[in-house]
Amino acid sequence: MSDERPQILLVEDNEVNRNMLIRRLERAGHAVLTAADGETALEVMRAASPGVVLMDMNLPIKDGWTACREAQADPAISDIPIIALTAHAMEEDKVRALEAGCADFATKPVDFPALLKVIAAALDANT
């Protein structure tokens, strides 16, 4: 994996979906880090400072909304954009995610070309 490519942190507790997204993102040319819960996700963000985070919201140990809020409150990682990626597809779920501090919101099943554009936009905005 090239260190020059911006890294993506994929936070997903469902193994099947995690493996699928890793393969597709790597195939699209991204370096992918993973975490299976919110607590680990925050640790990885602090340690590796990824360019963008794709975050499932229903996570064990610490859920996505809490993790988002804690990331926002930590100056060291508050500038890392977080994209909520969730099967909660209602309008109020989007509002809830954005209120927790997510930069953007994408639903499952994933529209992959659209997700790549959202990731690109988030990375652009961050650099």
Place this chain on the structure above:
Amino acid sequence: MRTPDVMTQLRPRLSLRGRLYLFSGAILILFAINVATSLWGSFARNESSLAYQEAVTAAQLTAELAQNLQNKRQQVLVLATLRETTDEPLEDSRLDQAETDLDIIAERLRQLGSYGGEGLEAYYRRLHESTTTLIAQWRQFYERYNQAGPTPPVEDARSYSNAQQRLQELDQRQSFLAVQRANAIDRTITLTDQITIIGFISSIAITLALVFAMIRSTNASLTRMKTGVERFGSGDLTYRIDEQRDSGEIGDLARTFNEMSIKLQTAIEEMNTARADADSANAAKSMFLANVSHELRTPLNAIIGYSEMLQDELGDETEINREQFHHDLNTIIFSGKQLLTLINDILDLSKIETGKMQVSLEVFNPAPLLVQVCDALSPLLAQNGNKLVLDIDKKSMRDMESDRGKLQQIVTNLFSNACKFTKDGKITVSAVMDHQSLTVTVADTGIGMTEAQQARVFEAFIQAEANTGLKYGGTGLGLAIVREFCTMLGGSIEVESQPNEGARFRVRLPAAPA
């Protein structure tokens, strides 16, 4: 000390009709009193006028009597002088005339007697005595006039002046008594006039007071009614009118109103409860829809994602890793089956709710069925690193008549729940039969539940925690279906659990010997 209760008891409680009767009666009594004093006054006036007439008549009679006596005496004195000088006898007619005159005088005297009265009797007796004597002497004079001899004496010395003096005394006495009586009657008239005026004025005052009291008391009763209706109407459903404050019609009205209030309150409360139930059912359905949407999307994400990915990889024209490809297809199939289970659960529950779920009875031995279910679910067991302990008391197992498919689904749902909520633990499925029932127990060493969660865990669309479905999957339908099936088969289900110490679901189904 008077307590408010005693005060209330002391307050006269009259019905509206009673108040009206009392009011009318009081006014009639006042009216009668006024009429009586007025009659008394007019009677006194009458008396006064009678007394006056009497006094005048008596005075007249006295004056006439005095005049008669004086005239008669002059005649007698003239006759006596005549007899002295002429000695000429008196004609019979003149004698008769004199007789008549004396009779008239005697009659006048008698008439005067009838105007007696207690205070006058003595005076009248003295007058009567002296006048009768005088008249008798005059009669004697006339009788002896034509007889030979000296001129008869006219009268005894002082007889006439005696009679005149008595007459004067009677007259004075009469005047005095008349004045006295007039004064007494005047006082009575003044008194009755005063009583009439006072009675009239106090009648007006008492009538006004009664009217005021009646208006006030009736108004207070009506105001209590009005307040009650207003308070109740503005939503204070527990407000009741004080029934003890009024009796009769208004009390009845208050009681009727209160009875109506109780019925309305009950109806409104029932309506509110029904609405709250409907709202909460709606909220539960919305929640359920959100959960279903989430649950459908999770396997769909895998199905669509893997399919698109494989399509992309096929387009790369690199060599296919057959093993990887096989695994990916399996993932798609597994997700598809998960989706199917979910849809079936929803359909099952819908059937149960609409009463279309059928029970199909057959005779079977439950032991092989239980083993089969556990075998089929071994992939699920492995997913969270759990171990299975299968403890079937084969000696007690025999054929039973029940619904095989439903028993299978009951055990499947309980088993997959146990797998879902337990990680790296132990799941024990045990079964035992007595002469009446089959008992199947599914116990795990997973996250467990609080008592509040246990109380609701069998309700449809409810999971132990609002976001349990999000964490552990499932729509909260599995246990609802299990309970419905247990009920349909004539059995029961119960749960024992403590947070972080696992859960134990025990199903009992009737299994009478065939």
